[in-house]
Amino acid sequence: AHVHPRAAGWVERLQVRAEGDEVTRGQVLMDLYSPEIVTAQEEYLLALEGIAVAGRRQQSLVEGSRRRLRLLEVPDSVIAAIGKTREVQETVPVLAPMAGVITRLGLREGMYVKPDMELFTISDVSSVWVQVDVFEHQADQVHQGSPARIDIPALPGRIWEAEVDYIYPELNPMTRTLRIRLRFKNPG
DSSP states (O other): OEEOOSSOEEEEEESOOSTTOEEOTTOEEEEEEOHHHHHHHHHHHHHHHHHHHHGGGGHHHHHHHHHHHHHTTOOHHHHHHHHHHOOOOSOEEEEOSSOEEEEEEOOOTTOEEOTTSOOEEEEOOSEEEEEEEEEGGGGGGOOTTOEEEEEOTTSTTOEEEEEEEEEEEEEETTTTEEEEEEEEEOOO
16 A cells, blocks of 8 residues: 555654554554645534534535545544534544555655655555566466465475466566466465
């Protein structure tokens, strides 16, 4: 997963410190101050106040402002807290969209970030891909789902079992090999 901010702003507090850190889905990666998100919160509060005055006619404005906050990836828990306390939160958390390991960390505290910036890359390491080349004359023996085994000279005596996950569609003209991808379970 590549994590980008949905609005420009400043990194107030970074919760993940280094590449290699493990994260869980929904874990706070950083706290972001964004004037655009603050404005969206203020619009939401104004719409909520309008319901008290105008009643049900104002409901579509409330839903629209709530939807805008969601599109800016403000967590539902924060939106609920804003509605309950009737106060704007200066910073909002940016949450991990999946569990995994941080394999790219492209920011530091205090940085100004924009939506086109990749802040984090989170990799799922519950399985590992290994790409191998199969000689042209052996290619017809390999099929998607076929069992596979590998051993690595650096780790003598260990053998890993997998299956063929994907067969790339073209033969390498220089080496006359076909690239295939093996998927290994990585429980540890």
